[in-house]
Amino acid sequence: MTTPGLGLPMAVPAEGLPARVRVHEVGARDGLQNEKEVVPTEVKAEFVRRLAAAGLTTVEATSFVHPKWVPQLADAEELFPLVRDLRSPSGQAVHLPVLVPNERGLDRALALGATRVAVFASATESFAKANLNRTVDEALAMFEPVVARARAAGVHVRGYLSMCFGDPWEGPVPVDRVVRVCRALLDMGCDELSLGDTIGVATPGHVGALLTALAGEGVPVSALGVHFHDTYGQALANTLAALRHGVTTVDASAGGLGGCPYAKSATGNLATEDLVWMLTGLGIDTGIDLGLLTATSGWMAGHLGRPSPSRTVRALSHKE
Template sequence: MTTTRELGLPAVADQPGLADAVEIWEVSPRDGLQAEPTLVAATTKVELIRRLAAAGAPVIEVGSFVRADRVPQMADSSEVFAQVKSLPARTPVLVPNVRGYELARAAGADDIAVFLSVTESFSRENLGASRERMEGAVVQVTERAKADGVRVRGYLSMVFGDPWEGEVAVGEVVRLAQAMRSWGIEDLSLGDTIGVATPGQVRASVRALAADGIPVASLALHMHDTYGMALANVYAGLEEGVRIFDAAAGGTGGCPFARSATGNLATDDLVWMLTGLGIRTGIDPDALHETSLWLADVLRKPITSRVAKALAY
């Protein structure tokens, strides 16, 4: 078992023009674990989610109602959800289609996320379906969700680059984002699925969406740290007015369907930077740190969070 020393905190230096507080979507139980080769027992997933809630995570994405043969790590999402749905945190789940939505609703979910790829290649690699087919599925799910009073978030994958198609046109991101809003999806998370984004790209994308009438307050950033740019990209987003960021405890995960994608932005690193900027997250860094080290032991792999490594010995 990894041991830790007493947790330190960064010096605080407020930066003019940045938010006083942000919302962190903790995605390690879903986007983190689904990309890990180690299959984690449902009881362990429940323990992870409970630890994250106790640390103050306001939103924890707890599972995914997808095909078990495609993502075996998420096959027990119904069992997990049943044990965490009453925790003092939002517990959304990911659904790809109407069948997934029906399973999620049968489990009691009233907070979901849907997803689309900006590129055709990733859509086919990710779910074996064209963008057109996936868009039709999202429309169906969103219509059902709105009728049922279910909250819906939309993920856009491959916003900043695609390993098969290369550079992604900002105009295509705007088109798809507007389409999702027309279907009734107001909250959108912009995914740097393979971690190739730079701060300039983040600024350009957020500004293009804002110029087309999409409120920046409805946008989130989902950064991967393949090239070490995740925190720089978050800072660029902060300066543009983004107030919602996705991250995974310890930097777990990646994307099982995207070549070269490495871990998510570590929640530990994000909270450290935001704390140093005087920005509130509601998350206890000490409890988060202990959870990340515990999760690294569960997964039997070295922790990737720079902050967690710096604070451990």
């Protein structure tokens, strides 16, 4: 047990939790892609730089989706070279994954020297149709050559799986359906999976049931990350449930930015600051400077013209 520093909670470790968690920061991509106004390229680049300076070692930089579909990230070719060679305060290279929807997107990413890419699949037919205009199996078939080519080029591949717990059109999603698509993504060569609660309806028991089922099908917990939305205020509770099952990678968005443009009931992502506050209180190492992170989210909120929805950002800002 340690006493808190300025703006930090008391650290009281709990049994059965990992000693360290890797935060996969998605604010610069998943967060900014939902903004109504396009954020200038240099502001995006500075956002990524500040996140890296705060100690985040994985910062999802942008998306190589066609600009017609995500105009907010149409500057991917201009942005990526501005941040490509970032290092953390300790001198470690910062991982900068980029989203690639197809082989054309992969070509664009590889041409700029990307070493980490992500594909975006769905556990449900309705969302696969809305997001990719394909069935689940057609989308998986589209991703196979993307993953194969990326792996052949020595590039790390993450597989996002949306609607793992509930779908706005179909309701609750059966666990076995999610397991099937997870298994397919791993079998085609994805290095890791991110389990998405796209509309924020998961609860801790549901999270535990899915992770138990995945383990039963031979999916290693080391290959799993979790991506929770806070629509019903469950994101931190769900994260804690995942940690108790051995998950050590958690997606979060600085300042709680983001949602999903193809699922209108999807509200913001879990705020990175709220996550780091909880992990710090549990004595779990993240390597993140909460003060610098909070300042970064406050800076971005100023550029966006509205206060951050993160409770921790607001609380710490009021202490200043």
